[in-house]
Amino acid sequence: MRADSKLALRTLYPPIQPYAADWVTVENGHRIYVEQSGAPDGIPVLFVHGGPGGGTSPVQRRFFNPRKYRIILFDQRGxxxxxxxxxxxxxxxxHLIGDMELIREALSIDNWLLFGGSWGSTLSLLYAQAYPERTRGLILRGIFLMREREMDWFYKDGTSRIFPEAWEQFRSMVPEGEQNDLIAAYYKRLSDPEFEKERLQxxxxxxxxxxSSVTLMPDEEQQAHSVDPIFALAFARIEAHYFHNRGFLKRENQILEDAHKLNGIPTTIIQGRYDSICPPSSAWELAQAMPWAKLKIVPIAGHSAFEPAIQHELICATDAA
Structure with a gap:
Protein backbone atom coordinates (compact mmCIF):
# COMPACT_ATOMS: atom_id res chain seq x y z
CA MET A 1 0.00 0.00 0.00
CA ARG A 2 1.25 3.47 -0.82
CA ALA A 3 0.95 5.91 2.05
CA ASP A 4 4.07 8.04 1.64
CA SER A 5 2.16 11.16 0.67
CA LYS A 6 -1.18 12.73 1.38
CA LEU A 7 -1.57 13.00 -2.39
CA ALA A 8 -0.79 9.33 -3.09
CA LEU A 9 -3.80 7.24 -4.01
CA ARG A 10 -4.37 4.07 -2.06
CA THR A 11 -3.99 0.91 -4.09
CA LEU A 12 -5.48 -2.55 -3.69
CA TYR A 13 -4.22 -4.92 -1.02
CA PRO A 14 -2.02 -7.77 -2.32
CA PRO A 15 -3.69 -10.81 -3.92
CA ILE A 16 -4.93 -13.48 -1.53
CA GLN A 17 -6.45 -16.92 -1.85
CA PRO A 18 -9.67 -18.08 -0.18
CA TYR A 19 -9.34 -20.24 2.91
CA ALA A 20 -12.80 -21.69 2.22
CA ALA A 21 -14.99 -22.04 -0.88
CA ASP A 22 -18.19 -23.99 -1.35
CA TRP A 23 -21.67 -23.92 -2.82
CA VAL A 24 -24.72 -23.24 -0.67
CA THR A 25 -27.82 -25.02 -1.93
CA VAL A 26 -30.89 -22.80 -1.88
CA GLU A 27 -34.45 -23.32 -3.08
CA ASN A 28 -35.58 -24.13 -6.62
CA GLY A 29 -32.44 -25.96 -7.68
CA HIS A 30 -29.98 -23.06 -7.39
CA ARG A 31 -26.51 -23.48 -5.89
CA ILE A 32 -24.74 -20.31 -4.74
CA TYR A 33 -20.96 -20.06 -4.82
CA VAL A 34 -19.55 -18.60 -1.59
CA GLU A 35 -15.90 -18.04 -0.70
CA GLN A 36 -14.10 -16.66 2.34
CA SER A 37 -10.66 -15.08 2.62
CA GLY A 38 -8.75 -12.90 5.02
CA ALA A 39 -9.06 -13.34 8.79
CA PRO A 40 -11.52 -16.04 9.92
CA ASP A 41 -12.11 -14.13 13.17
CA GLY A 42 -12.15 -10.69 11.50
CA ILE A 43 -15.01 -8.29 10.82
CA PRO A 44 -17.41 -10.04 8.44
CA VAL A 45 -17.84 -8.13 5.18
CA LEU A 46 -20.02 -9.25 2.29
CA PHE A 47 -19.03 -8.12 -1.20
CA VAL A 48 -22.28 -7.59 -3.14
CA HIS A 49 -21.45 -7.58 -6.84
CA GLY A 50 -23.13 -5.61 -9.57
CA GLY A 51 -25.05 -6.37 -12.70
CA PRO A 52 -27.40 -8.03 -11.89
CA GLY A 53 -25.49 -10.99 -13.25
CA GLY A 54 -21.94 -9.67 -12.99
CA GLY A 55 -20.47 -12.31 -10.69
CA THR A 56 -17.34 -11.96 -8.57
CA SER A 57 -13.63 -12.09 -9.34
CA PRO A 58 -10.49 -12.58 -7.21
CA VAL A 59 -9.48 -8.90 -7.46
CA GLN A 60 -12.55 -7.94 -5.43
CA ARG A 61 -11.03 -9.53 -2.32
CA ARG A 62 -8.39 -6.83 -2.40
CA PHE A 63 -10.52 -3.88 -1.26
CA PHE A 64 -10.17 -5.15 2.31
CA ASN A 65 -7.33 -5.45 4.81
CA PRO A 66 -6.99 -9.26 5.08
CA ARG A 67 -5.78 -8.99 8.68
CA LYS A 68 -8.89 -7.03 9.66
CA TYR A 69 -11.70 -8.57 7.63
CA ARG A 70 -13.37 -11.91 7.09
CA ILE A 71 -13.98 -11.31 3.38
CA ILE A 72 -17.02 -13.06 1.88
CA LEU A 73 -17.74 -13.10 -1.84
CA PHE A 74 -20.74 -14.79 -3.41
CA ASP A 75 -22.07 -15.12 -6.94
CA GLN A 76 -25.75 -14.25 -7.20
CA ARG A 77 -28.17 -16.70 -8.81
CA GLY A 78 -27.24 -17.75 -12.32
CA HIS A 95 -34.74 -14.56 -3.92
CA LEU A 96 -31.34 -12.85 -3.73
CA ILE A 97 -32.14 -11.18 -0.41
CA GLY A 98 -33.20 -14.58 0.93
CA ASP A 99 -29.98 -16.14 -0.35
CA MET A 100 -27.89 -13.50 1.43
CA GLU A 101 -29.66 -14.19 4.69
CA LEU A 102 -29.22 -17.94 4.23
CA ILE A 103 -25.48 -17.42 3.64
CA ARG A 104 -25.24 -15.34 6.83
CA GLU A 105 -26.92 -18.08 8.82
CA ALA A 106 -24.82 -20.82 7.20
CA LEU A 107 -21.63 -18.96 8.16
CA SER A 108 -22.87 -18.29 11.74
CA ILE A 109 -22.47 -14.53 11.38
CA ASP A 110 -24.48 -12.30 13.71
CA ASN A 111 -24.17 -9.17 11.58
CA TRP A 112 -21.96 -7.99 8.76
CA LEU A 113 -20.74 -5.02 6.76
CA LEU A 114 -22.16 -4.78 3.24
CA PHE A 115 -19.96 -3.47 0.42
CA GLY A 116 -21.75 -2.98 -2.88
CA GLY A 117 -21.61 -0.87 -6.02
CA SER A 118 -24.07 -0.17 -8.84
CA TRP A 119 -26.67 -2.99 -8.67
CA GLY A 120 -24.67 -4.12 -5.63
CA SER A 121 -25.67 -0.86 -3.92
CA THR A 122 -29.32 -1.54 -4.78
CA LEU A 123 -29.26 -5.06 -3.38
CA SER A 124 -27.28 -4.01 -0.29
CA LEU A 125 -29.82 -1.30 0.52
CA LEU A 126 -32.75 -3.65 0.01
CA TYR A 127 -31.18 -6.36 2.18
CA ALA A 128 -30.39 -3.83 4.90
CA GLN A 129 -33.95 -2.51 4.83
CA ALA A 130 -35.23 -6.07 5.24
CA TYR A 131 -32.65 -6.99 7.91
CA PRO A 132 -31.38 -3.79 9.59
CA GLU A 133 -30.46 -5.69 12.74
CA ARG A 134 -28.08 -7.87 10.71
CA THR A 135 -26.36 -4.92 8.99
CA ARG A 136 -23.47 -3.34 10.89
CA GLY A 137 -22.63 -0.87 8.13
CA LEU A 138 -22.87 0.00 4.43
CA ILE A 139 -20.17 1.06 1.98
CA LEU A 140 -21.88 1.90 -1.29
CA ARG A 141 -20.61 3.04 -4.68
CA GLY A 142 -22.27 4.20 -7.91
CA ILE A 143 -25.79 4.41 -6.51
CA PHE A 144 -28.59 2.80 -8.49
CA LEU A 145 -32.11 2.94 -7.03
CA MET A 146 -33.89 0.89 -9.72
CA ARG A 147 -36.18 3.69 -10.83
CA GLU A 148 -37.67 4.29 -14.26
CA ARG A 149 -35.73 7.51 -14.73
CA GLU A 150 -32.41 5.73 -14.12
CA MET A 151 -33.14 3.00 -16.65
CA ASP A 152 -34.36 5.60 -19.13
CA TRP A 153 -31.08 7.46 -18.68
CA PHE A 154 -29.01 4.43 -19.64
CA TYR A 155 -31.31 2.75 -22.16
CA LYS A 156 -33.10 5.71 -23.80
CA ASP A 157 -31.76 9.23 -23.55
CA GLY A 158 -28.76 10.10 -21.40
CA THR A 159 -25.68 7.93 -21.72
CA SER A 160 -26.44 7.72 -25.43
CA ARG A 161 -25.50 11.38 -25.80
CA ILE A 162 -22.09 10.81 -24.21
CA PHE A 163 -21.23 7.60 -26.09
CA PRO A 164 -23.12 8.01 -29.39
CA GLU A 165 -20.97 5.58 -31.38
CA ALA A 166 -21.39 2.74 -28.86
CA TRP A 167 -25.09 3.59 -28.56
CA GLU A 168 -25.62 3.36 -32.30
CA GLN A 169 -24.09 -0.10 -32.36
CA PHE A 170 -26.26 -1.22 -29.43
CA ARG A 171 -29.48 0.28 -30.81
CA SER A 172 -29.02 -0.82 -34.41
CA MET A 173 -29.12 -4.50 -33.43
CA VAL A 174 -32.94 -4.41 -33.19
CA PRO A 175 -35.53 -3.30 -35.77
CA GLU A 176 -36.38 0.41 -35.82
CA GLY A 177 -39.92 -0.30 -34.64
CA GLU A 178 -38.60 -1.72 -31.36
CA GLN A 179 -35.93 0.85 -30.65
CA ASN A 180 -38.19 2.91 -28.38
CA ASP A 181 -37.87 0.19 -25.70
CA LEU A 182 -34.48 -1.48 -25.97
CA ILE A 183 -34.82 -3.27 -22.63
CA ALA A 184 -37.92 -5.08 -23.90
CA ALA A 185 -36.39 -5.72 -27.32
CA TYR A 186 -33.21 -7.25 -25.93
CA TYR A 187 -35.05 -9.13 -23.17
CA LYS A 188 -37.18 -10.87 -25.79
CA ARG A 189 -34.09 -11.89 -27.74
CA LEU A 190 -32.24 -13.01 -24.62
CA SER A 191 -35.06 -15.08 -23.13
CA ASP A 192 -37.44 -16.20 -25.89
CA PRO A 193 -36.59 -19.66 -27.34
CA GLU A 194 -37.44 -18.25 -30.78
CA PHE A 195 -34.15 -16.31 -30.70
CA GLU A 196 -31.95 -19.01 -29.19
CA LYS A 197 -29.57 -19.11 -32.18
CA GLU A 198 -28.98 -15.34 -31.98
CA ARG A 199 -28.95 -15.17 -28.17
CA LEU A 200 -25.19 -15.03 -27.66
CA GLN A 201 -24.80 -12.26 -30.24
CA SER A 212 -18.11 0.91 -23.29
CA SER A 213 -19.39 3.46 -20.78
CA VAL A 214 -18.27 2.10 -17.41
CA THR A 215 -14.96 3.96 -17.07
CA LEU A 216 -13.94 7.58 -17.46
CA MET A 217 -11.09 6.54 -19.76
CA PRO A 218 -11.63 3.75 -22.33
CA ASP A 219 -10.72 0.33 -20.96
CA GLU A 220 -10.02 -2.17 -23.73
CA GLU A 221 -9.45 -5.01 -21.27
CA GLN A 222 -12.87 -4.42 -19.69
CA GLN A 223 -14.51 -4.38 -23.12
CA ALA A 224 -12.77 -7.60 -24.15
CA HIS A 225 -13.92 -9.33 -20.97
CA SER A 226 -17.48 -8.14 -21.51
CA VAL A 227 -17.88 -10.23 -24.67
CA ASP A 228 -16.53 -13.45 -23.17
CA PRO A 229 -19.38 -15.86 -24.01
CA ILE A 230 -19.79 -17.33 -20.52
CA PHE A 231 -19.76 -13.92 -18.83
CA ALA A 232 -21.89 -12.13 -21.43
CA LEU A 233 -24.65 -14.73 -21.51
CA ALA A 234 -25.24 -14.64 -17.76
CA PHE A 235 -24.75 -10.89 -17.44
CA ALA A 236 -27.04 -9.89 -20.30
CA ARG A 237 -29.81 -12.40 -19.65
CA ILE A 238 -30.02 -11.74 -15.93
CA GLU A 239 -29.65 -7.96 -16.18
CA ALA A 240 -32.30 -7.66 -18.90
CA HIS A 241 -34.57 -9.95 -16.86
CA TYR A 242 -34.28 -7.72 -13.79
CA PHE A 243 -34.59 -4.44 -15.67
CA HIS A 244 -37.58 -5.64 -17.71
CA ASN A 245 -39.27 -6.49 -14.40
CA ARG A 246 -38.17 -3.20 -12.77
CA GLY A 247 -36.11 -5.01 -10.19
CA PHE A 248 -39.18 -6.82 -8.85
CA LEU A 249 -39.76 -3.87 -6.51
CA LYS A 250 -43.20 -3.07 -5.18
CA ARG A 251 -42.88 0.71 -5.53
CA GLU A 252 -41.00 3.07 -7.85
CA ASN A 253 -39.30 4.94 -4.99
CA GLN A 254 -39.21 2.00 -2.59
CA ILE A 255 -35.57 2.38 -1.55
CA LEU A 256 -35.81 6.10 -0.79
CA GLU A 257 -39.18 5.74 0.94
CA ASP A 258 -37.80 2.99 3.19
CA ALA A 259 -34.47 4.70 3.90
CA HIS A 260 -35.64 5.53 7.42
CA LYS A 261 -35.35 1.82 8.28
CA LEU A 262 -31.56 2.24 8.06
CA ASN A 263 -31.38 5.02 10.64
CA GLY A 264 -28.29 4.57 12.79
CA ILE A 265 -26.49 2.20 10.40
CA PRO A 266 -23.10 3.74 9.52
CA THR A 267 -23.15 4.42 5.79
CA THR A 268 -20.55 5.71 3.34
CA ILE A 269 -21.59 6.62 -0.21
CA ILE A 270 -18.88 7.02 -2.86
CA GLN A 271 -19.89 8.38 -6.24
CA GLY A 272 -17.99 9.31 -9.39
CA ARG A 273 -18.78 12.82 -10.58
CA TYR A 274 -18.76 11.69 -14.23
CA ASP A 275 -20.50 8.36 -13.76
CA SER A 276 -22.37 8.01 -17.05
CA ILE A 277 -24.22 4.84 -16.01
CA CYS A 278 -25.47 5.90 -12.56
CA PRO A 279 -25.32 9.72 -12.46
CA PRO A 280 -24.63 11.47 -9.11
CA SER A 281 -28.22 12.67 -8.70
CA SER A 282 -29.27 9.29 -7.26
CA ALA A 283 -26.41 9.30 -4.74
CA TRP A 284 -27.38 12.85 -3.77
CA GLU A 285 -31.04 11.89 -3.27
CA LEU A 286 -30.06 8.88 -1.20
CA ALA A 287 -27.83 11.02 1.01
CA GLN A 288 -30.71 13.46 1.53
CA ALA A 289 -32.92 10.57 2.64
CA MET A 290 -30.12 9.30 4.94
CA PRO A 291 -28.72 12.44 6.60
CA TRP A 292 -26.49 10.31 8.84
CA ALA A 293 -24.66 8.94 5.74
CA LYS A 294 -21.33 10.29 4.49
CA LEU A 295 -21.41 11.20 0.80
CA LYS A 296 -18.16 11.54 -1.14
CA ILE A 297 -18.45 12.68 -4.75
CA VAL A 298 -15.15 11.85 -6.42
CA PRO A 299 -14.19 14.70 -8.81
CA ILE A 300 -12.39 12.78 -11.57
CA ALA A 301 -14.05 9.39 -11.88
CA GLY A 302 -16.69 7.44 -13.76
CA HIS A 303 -18.67 4.36 -12.69
CA SER A 304 -16.13 1.59 -12.17
CA ALA A 305 -14.90 0.57 -8.72
CA PHE A 306 -11.44 0.39 -10.27
CA GLU A 307 -11.26 4.03 -11.28
CA PRO A 308 -8.09 5.06 -9.38
CA ALA A 309 -9.74 7.77 -7.29
CA ILE A 310 -12.81 5.65 -6.48
CA GLN A 311 -10.63 2.68 -5.59
CA HIS A 312 -8.74 5.00 -3.22
CA GLU A 313 -11.93 6.15 -1.50
CA LEU A 314 -13.28 2.63 -1.19
CA ILE A 315 -10.12 1.37 0.48
CA CYS A 316 -10.06 4.37 2.80
CA ALA A 317 -13.67 3.56 3.72
CA THR A 318 -12.98 -0.11 4.47
CA ASP A 319 -9.91 0.83 6.52
CA ALA A 320 -12.00 3.27 8.56
CA ALA A 321 -15.03 1.01 9.10
Whole structure:
Protein backbone atom coordinates (compact mmCIF):
# COMPACT_ATOMS: atom_id res chain seq x y z
CA MET A 1 0.00 0.00 0.00
CA ARG A 2 1.25 3.47 -0.82
CA ALA A 3 0.95 5.91 2.05
CA ASP A 4 4.07 8.04 1.64
CA SER A 5 2.16 11.16 0.67
CA LYS A 6 -1.18 12.73 1.38
CA LEU A 7 -1.57 13.00 -2.39
CA ALA A 8 -0.79 9.33 -3.09
CA LEU A 9 -3.80 7.24 -4.01
CA ARG A 10 -4.37 4.07 -2.06
CA THR A 11 -3.99 0.91 -4.09
CA LEU A 12 -5.48 -2.55 -3.69
CA TYR A 13 -4.22 -4.92 -1.02
CA PRO A 14 -2.02 -7.77 -2.32
CA PRO A 15 -3.69 -10.81 -3.92
CA ILE A 16 -4.93 -13.48 -1.53
CA GLN A 17 -6.45 -16.92 -1.85
CA PRO A 18 -9.67 -18.08 -0.18
CA TYR A 19 -9.34 -20.24 2.91
CA ALA A 20 -12.80 -21.69 2.22
CA ALA A 21 -14.99 -22.04 -0.88
CA ASP A 22 -18.19 -23.99 -1.35
CA TRP A 23 -21.67 -23.92 -2.82
CA VAL A 24 -24.72 -23.24 -0.67
CA THR A 25 -27.82 -25.02 -1.93
CA VAL A 26 -30.89 -22.80 -1.88
CA GLU A 27 -34.45 -23.32 -3.08
CA ASN A 28 -35.58 -24.13 -6.62
CA GLY A 29 -32.44 -25.96 -7.68
CA HIS A 30 -29.98 -23.06 -7.39
CA ARG A 31 -26.51 -23.48 -5.89
CA ILE A 32 -24.74 -20.31 -4.74
CA TYR A 33 -20.96 -20.06 -4.82
CA VAL A 34 -19.55 -18.60 -1.59
CA GLU A 35 -15.90 -18.04 -0.70
CA GLN A 36 -14.10 -16.66 2.34
CA SER A 37 -10.66 -15.08 2.62
CA GLY A 38 -8.75 -12.90 5.02
CA ALA A 39 -9.06 -13.34 8.79
CA PRO A 40 -11.52 -16.04 9.92
CA ASP A 41 -12.11 -14.13 13.17
CA GLY A 42 -12.15 -10.69 11.50
CA ILE A 43 -15.01 -8.29 10.82
CA PRO A 44 -17.41 -10.04 8.44
CA VAL A 45 -17.84 -8.13 5.18
CA LEU A 46 -20.02 -9.25 2.29
CA PHE A 47 -19.03 -8.12 -1.20
CA VAL A 48 -22.28 -7.59 -3.14
CA HIS A 49 -21.45 -7.58 -6.84
CA GLY A 50 -23.13 -5.61 -9.57
CA GLY A 51 -25.05 -6.37 -12.70
CA PRO A 52 -27.40 -8.03 -11.89
CA GLY A 53 -25.49 -10.99 -13.25
CA GLY A 54 -21.94 -9.67 -12.99
CA GLY A 55 -20.47 -12.31 -10.69
CA THR A 56 -17.34 -11.96 -8.57
CA SER A 57 -13.63 -12.09 -9.34
CA PRO A 58 -10.49 -12.58 -7.21
CA VAL A 59 -9.48 -8.90 -7.46
CA GLN A 60 -12.55 -7.94 -5.43
CA ARG A 61 -11.03 -9.53 -2.32
CA ARG A 62 -8.39 -6.83 -2.40
CA PHE A 63 -10.52 -3.88 -1.26
CA PHE A 64 -10.17 -5.15 2.31
CA ASN A 65 -7.33 -5.45 4.81
CA PRO A 66 -6.99 -9.26 5.08
CA ARG A 67 -5.78 -8.99 8.68
CA LYS A 68 -8.89 -7.03 9.66
CA TYR A 69 -11.70 -8.57 7.63
CA ARG A 70 -13.37 -11.91 7.09
CA ILE A 71 -13.98 -11.31 3.38
CA ILE A 72 -17.02 -13.06 1.88
CA LEU A 73 -17.74 -13.10 -1.84
CA PHE A 74 -20.74 -14.79 -3.41
CA ASP A 75 -22.07 -15.12 -6.94
CA GLN A 76 -25.75 -14.25 -7.20
CA ARG A 77 -28.17 -16.70 -8.81
CA GLY A 78 -27.24 -17.75 -12.32
CA UNK A 79 -23.88 -16.00 -12.65
CA UNK A 80 -20.22 -16.52 -11.89
CA UNK A 81 -19.68 -19.98 -10.44
CA UNK A 82 -23.26 -20.31 -9.20
CA UNK A 83 -25.47 -22.88 -10.87
CA UNK A 84 -27.42 -23.30 -13.08
CA UNK A 85 -25.59 -20.84 -15.31
CA UNK A 86 -27.58 -17.90 -16.75
CA UNK A 87 -30.83 -19.24 -15.28
CA UNK A 88 -33.76 -16.83 -14.99
CA UNK A 89 -35.99 -19.30 -13.18
CA UNK A 90 -36.79 -18.29 -9.60
CA UNK A 91 -34.34 -15.42 -9.96
CA UNK A 92 -35.73 -12.23 -8.41
CA UNK A 93 -34.54 -9.60 -5.97
CA UNK A 94 -36.51 -11.27 -3.19
CA HIS A 95 -34.74 -14.56 -3.92
CA LEU A 96 -31.34 -12.85 -3.73
CA ILE A 97 -32.14 -11.18 -0.41
CA GLY A 98 -33.20 -14.58 0.93
CA ASP A 99 -29.98 -16.14 -0.35
CA MET A 100 -27.89 -13.50 1.43
CA GLU A 101 -29.66 -14.19 4.69
CA LEU A 102 -29.22 -17.94 4.23
CA ILE A 103 -25.48 -17.42 3.64
CA ARG A 104 -25.24 -15.34 6.83
CA GLU A 105 -26.92 -18.08 8.82
CA ALA A 106 -24.82 -20.82 7.20
CA LEU A 107 -21.63 -18.96 8.16
CA SER A 108 -22.87 -18.29 11.74
CA ILE A 109 -22.47 -14.53 11.38
CA ASP A 110 -24.48 -12.30 13.71
CA ASN A 111 -24.17 -9.17 11.58
CA TRP A 112 -21.96 -7.99 8.76
CA LEU A 113 -20.74 -5.02 6.76
CA LEU A 114 -22.16 -4.78 3.24
CA PHE A 115 -19.96 -3.47 0.42
CA GLY A 116 -21.75 -2.98 -2.88
CA GLY A 117 -21.61 -0.87 -6.02
CA SER A 118 -24.07 -0.17 -8.84
CA TRP A 119 -26.67 -2.99 -8.67
CA GLY A 120 -24.67 -4.12 -5.63
CA SER A 121 -25.67 -0.86 -3.92
CA THR A 122 -29.32 -1.54 -4.78
CA LEU A 123 -29.26 -5.06 -3.38
CA SER A 124 -27.28 -4.01 -0.29
CA LEU A 125 -29.82 -1.30 0.52
CA LEU A 126 -32.75 -3.65 0.01
CA TYR A 127 -31.18 -6.36 2.18
CA ALA A 128 -30.39 -3.83 4.90
CA GLN A 129 -33.95 -2.51 4.83
CA ALA A 130 -35.23 -6.07 5.24
CA TYR A 131 -32.65 -6.99 7.91
CA PRO A 132 -31.38 -3.79 9.59
CA GLU A 133 -30.46 -5.69 12.74
CA ARG A 134 -28.08 -7.87 10.71
CA THR A 135 -26.36 -4.92 8.99
CA ARG A 136 -23.47 -3.34 10.89
CA GLY A 137 -22.63 -0.87 8.13
CA LEU A 138 -22.87 0.00 4.43
CA ILE A 139 -20.17 1.06 1.98
CA LEU A 140 -21.88 1.90 -1.29
CA ARG A 141 -20.61 3.04 -4.68
CA GLY A 142 -22.27 4.20 -7.91
CA ILE A 143 -25.79 4.41 -6.51
CA PHE A 144 -28.59 2.80 -8.49
CA LEU A 145 -32.11 2.94 -7.03
CA MET A 146 -33.89 0.89 -9.72
CA ARG A 147 -36.18 3.69 -10.83
CA GLU A 148 -37.67 4.29 -14.26
CA ARG A 149 -35.73 7.51 -14.73
CA GLU A 150 -32.41 5.73 -14.12
CA MET A 151 -33.14 3.00 -16.65
CA ASP A 152 -34.36 5.60 -19.13
CA TRP A 153 -31.08 7.46 -18.68
CA PHE A 154 -29.01 4.43 -19.64
CA TYR A 155 -31.31 2.75 -22.16
CA LYS A 156 -33.10 5.71 -23.80
CA ASP A 157 -31.76 9.23 -23.55
CA GLY A 158 -28.76 10.10 -21.40
CA THR A 159 -25.68 7.93 -21.72
CA SER A 160 -26.44 7.72 -25.43
CA ARG A 161 -25.50 11.38 -25.80
CA ILE A 162 -22.09 10.81 -24.21
CA PHE A 163 -21.23 7.60 -26.09
CA PRO A 164 -23.12 8.01 -29.39
CA GLU A 165 -20.97 5.58 -31.38
CA ALA A 166 -21.39 2.74 -28.86
CA TRP A 167 -25.09 3.59 -28.56
CA GLU A 168 -25.62 3.36 -32.30
CA GLN A 169 -24.09 -0.10 -32.36
CA PHE A 170 -26.26 -1.22 -29.43
CA ARG A 171 -29.48 0.28 -30.81
CA SER A 172 -29.02 -0.82 -34.41
CA MET A 173 -29.12 -4.50 -33.43
CA VAL A 174 -32.94 -4.41 -33.19
CA PRO A 175 -35.53 -3.30 -35.77
CA GLU A 176 -36.38 0.41 -35.82
CA GLY A 177 -39.92 -0.30 -34.64
CA GLU A 178 -38.60 -1.72 -31.36
CA GLN A 179 -35.93 0.85 -30.65
CA ASN A 180 -38.19 2.91 -28.38
CA ASP A 181 -37.87 0.19 -25.70
CA LEU A 182 -34.48 -1.48 -25.97
CA ILE A 183 -34.82 -3.27 -22.63
CA ALA A 184 -37.92 -5.08 -23.90
CA ALA A 185 -36.39 -5.72 -27.32
CA TYR A 186 -33.21 -7.25 -25.93
CA TYR A 187 -35.05 -9.13 -23.17
CA LYS A 188 -37.18 -10.87 -25.79
CA ARG A 189 -34.09 -11.89 -27.74
CA LEU A 190 -32.24 -13.01 -24.62
CA SER A 191 -35.06 -15.08 -23.13
CA ASP A 192 -37.44 -16.20 -25.89
CA PRO A 193 -36.59 -19.66 -27.34
CA GLU A 194 -37.44 -18.25 -30.78
CA PHE A 195 -34.15 -16.31 -30.70
CA GLU A 196 -31.95 -19.01 -29.19
CA LYS A 197 -29.57 -19.11 -32.18
CA GLU A 198 -28.98 -15.34 -31.98
CA ARG A 199 -28.95 -15.17 -28.17
CA LEU A 200 -25.19 -15.03 -27.66
CA GLN A 201 -24.80 -12.26 -30.24
CA UNK A 202 -27.35 -10.09 -28.42
CA UNK A 203 -25.80 -10.96 -25.07
CA UNK A 204 -22.43 -9.70 -26.26
CA UNK A 205 -23.93 -6.46 -27.57
CA UNK A 206 -25.82 -5.83 -24.31
CA UNK A 207 -22.69 -6.45 -22.28
CA UNK A 208 -20.45 -4.39 -24.56
CA UNK A 209 -22.75 -1.35 -24.35
CA UNK A 210 -22.25 -1.22 -20.59
CA UNK A 211 -18.51 -1.94 -20.80
CA SER A 212 -18.11 0.91 -23.29
CA SER A 213 -19.39 3.46 -20.78
CA VAL A 214 -18.27 2.10 -17.41
CA THR A 215 -14.96 3.96 -17.07
CA LEU A 216 -13.94 7.58 -17.46
CA MET A 217 -11.09 6.54 -19.76
CA PRO A 218 -11.63 3.75 -22.33
CA ASP A 219 -10.72 0.33 -20.96
CA GLU A 220 -10.02 -2.17 -23.73
CA GLU A 221 -9.45 -5.01 -21.27
CA GLN A 222 -12.87 -4.42 -19.69
CA GLN A 223 -14.51 -4.38 -23.12
CA ALA A 224 -12.77 -7.60 -24.15
CA HIS A 225 -13.92 -9.33 -20.97
CA SER A 226 -17.48 -8.14 -21.51
CA VAL A 227 -17.88 -10.23 -24.67
CA ASP A 228 -16.53 -13.45 -23.17
CA PRO A 229 -19.38 -15.86 -24.01
CA ILE A 230 -19.79 -17.33 -20.52
CA PHE A 231 -19.76 -13.92 -18.83
CA ALA A 232 -21.89 -12.13 -21.43
CA LEU A 233 -24.65 -14.73 -21.51
CA ALA A 234 -25.24 -14.64 -17.76
CA PHE A 235 -24.75 -10.89 -17.44
CA ALA A 236 -27.04 -9.89 -20.30
CA ARG A 237 -29.81 -12.40 -19.65
CA ILE A 238 -30.02 -11.74 -15.93
CA GLU A 239 -29.65 -7.96 -16.18
CA ALA A 240 -32.30 -7.66 -18.90
CA HIS A 241 -34.57 -9.95 -16.86
CA TYR A 242 -34.28 -7.72 -13.79
CA PHE A 243 -34.59 -4.44 -15.67
CA HIS A 244 -37.58 -5.64 -17.71
CA ASN A 245 -39.27 -6.49 -14.40
CA ARG A 246 -38.17 -3.20 -12.77
CA GLY A 247 -36.11 -5.01 -10.19
CA PHE A 248 -39.18 -6.82 -8.85
CA LEU A 249 -39.76 -3.87 -6.51
CA LYS A 250 -43.20 -3.07 -5.18
CA ARG A 251 -42.88 0.71 -5.53
CA GLU A 252 -41.00 3.07 -7.85
CA ASN A 253 -39.30 4.94 -4.99
CA GLN A 254 -39.21 2.00 -2.59
CA ILE A 255 -35.57 2.38 -1.55
CA LEU A 256 -35.81 6.10 -0.79
CA GLU A 257 -39.18 5.74 0.94
CA ASP A 258 -37.80 2.99 3.19
CA ALA A 259 -34.47 4.70 3.90
CA HIS A 260 -35.64 5.53 7.42
CA LYS A 261 -35.35 1.82 8.28
CA LEU A 262 -31.56 2.24 8.06
CA ASN A 263 -31.38 5.02 10.64
CA GLY A 264 -28.29 4.57 12.79
CA ILE A 265 -26.49 2.20 10.40
CA PRO A 266 -23.10 3.74 9.52
CA THR A 267 -23.15 4.42 5.79
CA THR A 268 -20.55 5.71 3.34
CA ILE A 269 -21.59 6.62 -0.21
CA ILE A 270 -18.88 7.02 -2.86
CA GLN A 271 -19.89 8.38 -6.24
CA GLY A 272 -17.99 9.31 -9.39
CA ARG A 273 -18.78 12.82 -10.58
CA TYR A 274 -18.76 11.69 -14.23
CA ASP A 275 -20.50 8.36 -13.76
CA SER A 276 -22.37 8.01 -17.05
CA ILE A 277 -24.22 4.84 -16.01
CA CYS A 278 -25.47 5.90 -12.56
CA PRO A 279 -25.32 9.72 -12.46
CA PRO A 280 -24.63 11.47 -9.11
CA SER A 281 -28.22 12.67 -8.70
CA SER A 282 -29.27 9.29 -7.26
CA ALA A 283 -26.41 9.30 -4.74
CA TRP A 284 -27.38 12.85 -3.77
CA GLU A 285 -31.04 11.89 -3.27
CA LEU A 286 -30.06 8.88 -1.20
CA ALA A 287 -27.83 11.02 1.01
CA GLN A 288 -30.71 13.46 1.53
CA ALA A 289 -32.92 10.57 2.64
CA MET A 290 -30.12 9.30 4.94
CA PRO A 291 -28.72 12.44 6.60
CA TRP A 292 -26.49 10.31 8.84
CA ALA A 293 -24.66 8.94 5.74
CA LYS A 294 -21.33 10.29 4.49
CA LEU A 295 -21.41 11.20 0.80
CA LYS A 296 -18.16 11.54 -1.14
CA ILE A 297 -18.45 12.68 -4.75
CA VAL A 298 -15.15 11.85 -6.42
CA PRO A 299 -14.19 14.70 -8.81
CA ILE A 300 -12.39 12.78 -11.57
CA ALA A 301 -14.05 9.39 -11.88
CA GLY A 302 -16.69 7.44 -13.76
CA HIS A 303 -18.67 4.36 -12.69
CA SER A 304 -16.13 1.59 -12.17
CA ALA A 305 -14.90 0.57 -8.72
CA PHE A 306 -11.44 0.39 -10.27
CA GLU A 307 -11.26 4.03 -11.28
CA PRO A 308 -8.09 5.06 -9.38
CA ALA A 309 -9.74 7.77 -7.29
CA ILE A 310 -12.81 5.65 -6.48
CA GLN A 311 -10.63 2.68 -5.59
CA HIS A 312 -8.74 5.00 -3.22
CA GLU A 313 -11.93 6.15 -1.50
CA LEU A 314 -13.28 2.63 -1.19
CA ILE A 315 -10.12 1.37 0.48
CA CYS A 316 -10.06 4.37 2.80
CA ALA A 317 -13.67 3.56 3.72
CA THR A 318 -12.98 -0.11 4.47
CA ASP A 319 -9.91 0.83 6.52
CA ALA A 320 -12.00 3.27 8.56
CA ALA A 321 -15.03 1.01 9.10
Missing amino acids: CGKSQPHASLNHNTTQ FAKEWSLWEA
